[in-house]
Amino acid sequence: MILTIDVGNTRIKASVFEGNTSLENFVFDKNEIEKKIEKILEKYPKCSDLVVASVGSIEKQSFLTFENRLKVHFFTHEDVFPFQNKYATPKTLGIDRMILAAGATLQFPKQNRLVIDAGTCITYDFIDENDNYLGGAISPGLRLRYESLHNFTARLPLLTLEEPDSYVGNSTAQAIHSGVVNGFVYEIDGFIDEYRKEFSNFIIILTGGDADFLAKRLKNTIFANSNFLLESLSQTYQYKIDND
Structure with missing residues (x-):
């Protein structure tokens, strides 16, 4: 399972995927991020990857807190893209x-x-x-x-x-x-x-x-x-x- 997180300018959206299927979507404020991710991982303990796209001001450490439990990847311009x-x-x-x-x-x-x-x-x-x-x-x-x-x-x-x-x-x-x-x-x-x-x-x-x-x-x-x-x-x- 993959937990995807979109850090926008005003709020955070997240979704848990199994293959190409979204199992559940979440929306929360930036000040709740670690608490919300913890609850998501408790509900979906089989998540193996945390994938982040961010245009907001959240510090990476908020996500790296979980790197002892799953692989954390932040998309950057250096990644490979299909275009x-x-x-x-x-x-x-x-x-x-x-x-x-x-x-x-x-x-x-x-x-x-x-x-x-x-x-x-x-x-x-x-x-x-x-x-x-x-x-x-x-x-x-x-x-x-x-x-x-x-x-x-x-x-x-x-x-x-x-x-x-x-x-x-x-x-x-x-x-x-x-x-x-x-x-x-x-x-x-x-x-x-x-x-x-x-x-x-x-x-x-x-x-x-x-x-x-x-x-x-x-x-x-x-x-x-x-x-x-x-x-x-x-x-x-x-x-x-x-x-x-």
């Missing part, structure tokens, strides 16, 4: 984006793939049918958009995600919801339309914490999987073992 990295600054490409690109390459071979990760930030990553990672885009996620409207203005309130009643917001709150949510959806659909002009046939994978909320609002056909990064972690780790 050719064509990014102009490859060392600056986030490990989370590399894992997503690897998962898309392994799960959808010989296809053009666009991975959209809707989390704290929204990232777009494109891998062509020849397994070349070409790059993508980064912009603020839904929560950051709400927070920026509040933090960088004098009077706009801090709201949480809510379905807008209409495109025409008839109050300040509804105007914010309309602008944030509809603007976000238009952005994603706009990016997809631009990719489609150059690449006529590709699969779109939508993941991240806001994936389920967004999936039914997008006009383009997509494959939505909020746990795609954890699945990709497990698959990329197996690829590393097979190809090292």
